[in-house]
Amino acid sequence: MSGILLLEQSLNGLQFGLMLFLLAAGLTLVFGIMDMINLAHGSLYMIGAYFMASFVQATGSFWLALPLALAATALVGAALEITLLRKLYERDHLTQVLATFAIILIANELVRIIWGSQSLMLNAPAGLTGPVTLPGGVQYASYRLAIIGVGAAVAVALYLLVTRTKVGMLVRAGASNREMAIAMGVNIRRLFTIVFALGAALCALAGAMLGPILAVQVGMGENILILAFVVIVIGGIGSIRGAFVGALLVGLVDTMGRALLPIGFAQVFSPQAASNLGPSLSSILIYVLMAAVLFFRPQGLFPARG
Amino acid sequence: MRTMWAAVAFLFAFHAQAANELKIGFLSTLSGPAGSIGVEIRDGFNLAVKMAGGKLGGMPTEVIFADDTLNPETGKQLAERLLKRDRVNLMTGIVFSNVMLAVWPTIQQSKVFYIAPNATPTRISGEGCNPYFLSASWPNEGYHEAAGHYAKSKGYKNAYLIAPNYPAGKDATSGFKRGYGGAIAAEVYTKLNQLDYSAELAQIRAAKPAALYAFLPGGMGINFIKQFVAAGLSAEVPLVVPGFVSDQDIVRAVGEPMLGIFDTAHWAYDLDNDANRKFVAAFEKEFNRIPSVFAEQGYTTALVIDAAVRSVKGKIEDEKAFHKAVMASPARFKSPRGDWKFAHNGTPVQDYYLRVVAKDNKGRIVNKKIGTVMNAHVDFWAKECKMK
Amino acid sequence: MNKVLTRVLIIGIAIAFPLAMHALDQQFYTSFATRILIYAMAAASLNLVLGYGGMVSFGHAAFFGAGAYLVGILAAEGITSLWIAWPMAVAVAALAALVIGAISLRTRGVYFIMITLAFAQMIYYIFVSLKAYGGDDGLSLASRSTGLGVSLANDFVWYYLVLVLLMIVLYLLHRLLRSRFGRVIEAIRENETRATAIGYPVYRYKLLCFVISGAIAGLAGALIANQTSYVGPALLHWVQSGTLMVMVILGGVGRFWGGPVGAGVLLALEELFSGSPLLGPYSLHWQLPVGVILLAVVLFAPQGISGAFSKKPQ
Numbered sequence A: 001m002s003g004i005l006l007l008e009q010s011l012n013g014l015q016f017g018l019m020l021f022l023l024a025a026g027l028t029l030v031f032g033i034m035d036m037i038n039l040a041h042g043s044l045y046m047i048g049a050y051f052m053a054s055f056v057q058a059t060g061s062f063w064l065a066l067p068l069a070l071a072a073t074a075l076v077g078a079a080l081e082i083t084l085l086r087k088l089y090e091r092d093h094l095t096q097v098l099a100t101f102a103i104i105l106i107a108n109e110l111v112r113i114i115w116g117s118q119s120l121m122l123n124a125p126a127g128l129t130g131p132v133t134l135p136g137g138v139q140y141a142s143y144r145l146a147i148i149g150v151g152a153a154v155a156v157a158l159y160l161l162v163t164r165t166k167v168g169m170l171v172r173a174g175a176s177n178r179e180m181a182i183a184m185g186v187n188i189r190r191l192f193t194i195v196f197a198l199g200a201a202l203c204a205l206a207g208a209m210l211g212p213i214l215a216v217q218v219g220m221g222e223n224i225l226i227l228a229f230v231v232i233v234i235g236g237i238g239s240i241r242g243a244f245v246g247a248l249l250v251g252l253v254d255t256m257g258r259a260l261l262p263i264g265f266a267q268v269f270s271p272q273a274a275s276n277l278g279p280s281l282s283s284i285l286i287y288v289l290m291a292a293v294l295f296f297r298p299q300g301l302f303p304a305r306g
Numbered sequence B: 001m002r003t004m005w006a007a008v009a010f011l012f013a014f015h016a017q018a019a020n021e022l023k024i025g026f027l028s029t030l031s032g033p034a035g036s037i038g039v040e041i042r043d044g045f046n047l048a049v050k051m052a053g054g055k056l057g058g059m060p061t062e063v064i065f066a067d068d069t070l071n072p073e074t075g076k077q078l079a080e081r082l083l084k085r086d087r088v089n090l091m092t093g094i095v096f097s098n099v100m101l102a103v104w105p106t107i108q109q110s111k112v113f114y115i116a117p118n119a120t121p122t123r124i125s126g127e128g129c130n131p132y133f134l135s136a137s138w139p140n141e142g143y144h145e146a147a148g149h150y151a152k153s154k155g156y157k158n159a160y161l162i163a164p165n166y167p168a169g170k171d172a173t174s175g176f177k178r179g180y181g182g183a184i185a186a187e188v189y190t191k192l193n194q195l196d197y198s199a200e201l202a203q204i205r206a207a208k209p210a211a212l213y214a215f216l217p218g219g220m221g222i223n224f225i226k227q228f229v230a231a232g233l234s235a236e237v238p239l240v241v242p243g244f245v246s247d248q249d250i251v252r253a254v255g256e257p258m259l260g261i262f263d264t265a266h267w268a269y270d271l272d273n274d275a276n277r278k279f280v281a282a283f284e285k286e287f288n289r290i291p292s293v294f295a296e297q298g299y300t301t302a303l304v305i306d307a308a309v310r311s312v313k314g315k316i317e318d319e320k321a322f323h324k325a326v327m328a329s330p331a332r333f334k335s336p337r338g339d340w341k342f343a344h345n346g347t348p349v350q351d352y353y354l355r356v357v358a359k360d361n362k363g364r365i366v367n368k369k370i371g372t373v374m375n376a377h378v379d380f381w382a383k384e385c386k387m388k
Numbered sequence C: 001m002n003k004v005l006t007r008v009l010i011i012g013i014a015i016a017f018p019l020a021m022h023a024l025d026q027q028f029y030t031s032f033a034t035r036i037l038i039y040a041m042a043a044a045s046l047n048l049v050l051g052y053g054g055m056v057s058f059g060h061a062a063f064f065g066a067g068a069y070l071v072g073i074l075a076a077e078g079i080t081s082l083w084i085a086w087p088m089a090v091a092v093a094a095l096a097a098l099v100i101g102a103i104s105l106r107t108r109g110v111y112f113i114m115i116t117l118a119f120a121q122m123i124y125y126i127f128v129s130l131k132a133y134g135g136d137d138g139l140s141l142a143s144r145s146t147g148l149g150v151s152l153a154n155d156f157v158w159y160y161l162v163l164v165l166l167m168i169v170l171y172l173l174h175r176l177l178r179s180r181f182g183r184v185i186e187a188i189r190e191n192e193t194r195a196t197a198i199g200y201p202v203y204r205y206k207l208l209c210f211v212i213s214g215a216i217a218g219l220a221g222a223l224i225a226n227q228t229s230y231v232g233p234a235l236l237h238w239v240q241s242g243t244l245m246v247m248v249i250l251g252g253v254g255r256f257w258g259g260p261v262g263a264g265v266l267l268a269l270e271e272l273f274s275g276s277p278l279l280g281p282y283s284l285h286w287q288l289p290v291g292v293i294l295l296a297v298v299l300f301a302p303q304g305i306s307g308a309f310s311k312k313p314q
Helices: A003-034 A041-059 A062-083 A093-115 A142-164 A166-176 A178-183 A188-210 A220-235 A240-268 A271-296 B002-013 B035-051 B072-085 B097-110 B142-153 B167-180 B198-207 B218-230 B248-254 B274-287 B293-311 B319-332 B380-384 C002-023 C028-052 C061-076 C082-104 C109-128 C155-178 C180-190 C192-198 C202-228 C238-251 C258-275 C287-300 C304-309
Strands: A131-133 A139-141 B022-028 B059-067 B090-092 B113-116 B133-135 B158-164 B183-190 B211-214 B239-242 B262-265 B348-359 B365-377
Touching: A003 A041, A003 A142, A003 A166, A003 A188, A003 A220, A003 A240, A003 B198, A041 A062, A041 A093, A041 A188, A041 A220, A062 A188, A093 C238, A093 C287, A131 A142, A139 A142, A142 A166, A142 A188, A142 A240, A142 B218, A166 A178, A166 A188, A178 A188, A220 A240, A220 A271, A220 C109, A240 A271, A240 B198, A271 B183, A271 C109, B022 B035, B022 B072, B035 B059, B035 B218, B035 B248, B035 B274, B035 B293, B059 B072, B072 B090, B072 B097, B072 C028, B072 C202, B090 B293, B097 B113, B097 B133, B097 B167, B113 B293, B113 B319, B133 B319, B142 B167, B142 B211, B142 B239, B142 B262, B142 B348, B142 B365, B158 B167, B158 B198, B167 B183, B183 B198, B198 B218, B218 B239, B218 B248, B248 B365, B262 B365, B274 B293, B293 B319, C002 C028, C002 C155, C028 C155, C028 C180, C028 C202, C028 C238, C028 C258, C061 C082, C061 C109, C061 C202, C061 C238, C082 C109, C082 C202, C109 C238, C155 C180, C155 C202, C180 C192, C180 C202, C192 C202, C238 C258, C238 C287, C238 C304, C258 C287, C258 C304
Parallel strands: B022 B059, B022 B090, B090 B113, B113 B133, B158 B183, B158 B211, B211 B239, B239 B262
Antiparallel strands: A131 A139, B262 B348, B348 B365
């Protein structure tokens, strides 16, 4: 087990974890403050990636397209909240599941109708397509480092937003005790819309940044959605800090598991068996982790509610 | 009671398809990252149908398209619909071997002929061979065995293999190993449709192999090569691929970083024969892009159907005669790939070429033929097939 | 009187359907109807635990898929008799429900939802890793189960067998819900604290309900494996759990016919919009109208479809 391999896999885990955090942050806020299970969160991620691909094609510039995609998705998110989701806050979780499941279907089809069924091309910006040499002589994809950078920056910004600004304070109040916040005169409707739009923008950022590495395709949200739910359960519903820690934990376990377990198994089993067991086991690990947290500490690692 | 039901069934059996129209079920992967392959095959197929005036074998042809989205379950359901509800006379189109294997029992039971324009799993071409399955593309191991020969000729000390964990991925490593015969540094199987190869690339870097052989078709290949280049590995490790991983659908997405990659395939853009020139010109005119091996496969499949249906004068129901007609069809028309024929297990016997990704005289990136790696190659597993 | 008439009508249509399809030379739809019957059973089993028991289980696909996989694995090993395979499928599913339920029922509310999801995903990944039994690619069954003397490959015969099984299951569910057990379960759902105060062993009742529901789902799984002669990991995926939930909610949570109605409507919509002559062959955009209809039901018919047609208050 070389040090270079370990370093590279750790960076990969960090990169994946930070992107998961972007998704989980929005999801945990919506779940924590509005008490709403939003299965359509992954659709916002997908829409963000599609917007990004289109804007890059239109403007020719990655960095110009990025804020445009974020803004567009935030608008879509706000519109969705005002027209449809608002009606669901008072309903039970089951109804929310059905309604947001329906939104996933509709969103997938609308995207297919507008952009076609083929996956879209989204490339890393020029200048970030090659490797960069890290201290120690290791080469690592510069774009992935950029993702880590952006993810970390956003995490810091979110932390400052939530702890240092008035909006952030309202968000925290709403997350820990909604009724009290309303009683104290917080304009809860506007707050909800803002929170939802913010969550949508974070999803779009993740979608736009991961687009060049993964593929911009219909249904890309469903795969990552379930992991986002795992993250917020582990971290604690309603807590940004929990989402951060949970995301990094899940990202590292998933990546390290996928990377290291097959190597370990290959010592004992055939390459094919190792390839079968490795990825499954690392996925199982994540769910075991989640089940354990739910059983022993159901509020999560950093519960938002008092 | 039984006889009554039998009588009822007998009566309704006469609702057979009127044999004046050809209905072809085209079940393929048309969406998602791997959808580019299905689209290429479809376009090649449609081009041939169009050039035949909408009539294959002289019969008005209706092609019904269905998208399996690379899901064996969906493929199976769609196959049921095509066969039982739409009552197609022929089936074709499947891109991926896992869908093929899931759908095959359904096709087999319905006794409808399937002409493969792509996936030809060894499980069906070897011991499991069957008169209802014929392939107009290649046996699954073909490209990989050729690539193995090439790697051997380059004298690489060892090879690191990477392929998706599904039947064609296993066929790929098996074929390559047979052609190469040398030391294998590692054999890694990734998840089908996996898009992020950071973990695998880190392992490759640590292993420092003499050569890397990667079978990752469609969107998988696009992502892998982009990430391979981004991680700086393209400068460290020579990459050898089968033609699936370096043809037009991937070239269009990745571009210049692909120049110089060697691959093996049964067809090349610049093959020197009239049929190929005609095909390429027609395809470029119709679709405004350069055809890939997949397009040629779709095109030739349609021509096989055309020749076979013509020679039985539309009587596909005469199964023995139709089977014979299909087996004899390659001699009846000129295919863009050159001369070829069917082996007794229903897979093509053809040449495999060494190609390189390079620019043509118009500055476009194409796969140029450099040489021939295998001549008139017969599927290795044909010997396991007990059919006459 | 109305109720009896409706029931007779439904059963009559169910019995006559394949004959009608045969007469119209549309045998494909007999097979399609069988699929609806199987999902009706699966949805009814979920409704037991979700609607009547008040336990929102997001992991029901685990039992459905486990039953299916058991039949597949036994078939791969040469055991095709339904007298062995089907009871084993039910037993394994019930066992899984026992284990998962025992642990999950210690949690509440949204945590219960997530932990059932977690367990279902674990089972999904375990089966996916079994490459000997197909792994990601799934496993084809050489034929439908044997042991009845008549070939089940005949879609006609198969339909009636499934119909009979569904009717038996629904009848048993009906009796169960009318019994003391059913009343206690509903009491627990209405107010768990009160039920505990009265002295009912709430946990045990819930667990039993969970296990029964899982067992029935296992039988439905065994049937679906036979229906398609194929088992794939998609049967165990959380999206499958979600689909079953959608069926129950669509049909009417806690309403007796909620499961079957929801299954029928969802699958019929899917078929109507994806393969009908109306929208062109293999119209790829079927999910859009289905999604819109689902949304409409949520917003305007909160009791689900059978609730909208029933006069009984929830």
